């Protein structure tokens with residue numbers, strides 16, 4: 566907002582006196598004290614380095630996304646001809662190594678320390694940074710959970726590595742730098758939607774290694790475990806002194822998940838076309854009749870038709886059920902990103918040109934208020 570006393574630059578741009586441009590600021594007479602802690606030097610690219618996963622665990626269980634990433638790490642490592650590794654920080658978590666082996670990990674780097682019994686940013690970051698510095702993996706992938714989103718950027722920033730958040734695909738390829746024409750062999754392609762989902766960007770990292778990425782839960786398929794597969798447990802000692810314990814954990818309160826979209830075999834999802842909270846009852850009725858969970862588009866959430874826990878899509882949950890019924894959902898790219906891998910998709914929409922029909926296996930053009938009662942009747946008659 567224009568304020569009295571603001572300076573006119575002569576170009577129609579006014580300068581705010583409270584926040585002057587750098588040129589017009591008076592020089593600081595006191596030279597700045599240099600940061601006493603020197604920055605960690607960047608790690609050299611290590612082409613023999615392993616492909617690592619952060620093995621996120623809580624309360625004695627490995628997070629699903631960690632197991633999904635083990636399968637992806639295995640695939641990437643096989644293409645690079647290197648081993649896979651998983652960093653497993655925690656207290657009394659050694660038993661979990663077996664599960665990581667079964668899902669494709671060769672070496673589990675176990676950091677067992679009482680100070681790691683519950684996730685805290687600094688001690689967990691210290692464990693990961695120390696091990697990455699010591700073993701120099703070429704790729705580190707982390708689940709984009711609340712914990713992963715807190716941990717990965719901190720570790721990447723300390724190591725001065727690159728990090729791509731929320732990747733939807735990871736691949737390996739040679740890449741030629743268009744500026745220098747230098748060809749870089751076997752880089753990690755970090756693929757994710759950008760600019761609100763309007764483009765799919767492929768991000769590569771030539772030199773600020775390790776190549777780090779986070780991936781959301783449900784994006785990579787969970788591979789079947791090989792239960793007799795074994796690997797090596799490498800017990801690591803990491804110093805976690807008082808400086809890493811700045812935060813004192815006084816109490817933990819864990820809220821149970823109310824909606825389990827990830828585990829549902831059938832999902833009936835309603836969108837903005839449902840119109841009202843009362844009308845959503847029809848979506849619940851259909852889900853009840855076929856034993857499914859209730860999902861929703863963001864328009865339904867934003868319109869107050871249903872709670873956020875039900876959101877499917879780029880900023881909601883990614884699902885791959887056996888059957889997904891999209892009702893009154895247009896099929897915007899951000900919604901499709903979260904459901905198009907479903908085994909069978911049925912779409913109900915009044916608009917025959919709605920983009921949801923491009924991913925649907927069966928499309929019904931019509932008003933859901935007429936179609937859903939007919940579906941429920943037919944299901945009940947069949948029972």
Ligand SMILES: Cc1cc2nc3c(=O)[nH]c(=O)nc-3n(C[C@H](O)[C@H](O)[C@H](O)COP(=O)(O)OP(=O)(O)OC[C@H]3O[C@@H](n4cnc5c(N)ncnc54)[C@H](O)[C@@H]3O)c2cc1C
Nearest residue numbers: 836837838862863864878879880881893895900914915933
């Ligand atoms: C960064 C970003 C992230 C996003 N993340 C997500 C996300 O995670 N998930 C998500 O869903 N969206 C997300 N969006 C929003 C997305 O772009 C769309 O706005 C949203 O998906 C639209 O929801 P909708 O199709 O239900 O609603 P609308 O666009 O309002 O479409 C309603 C549809 O219902 C149909 N319809 C109307 N009446 C009836 C009727 N009686 N019977 C049958 N059909 C009817 C209409 O023909 C129309 O196709 C995101 C957007 C951005 C920018």
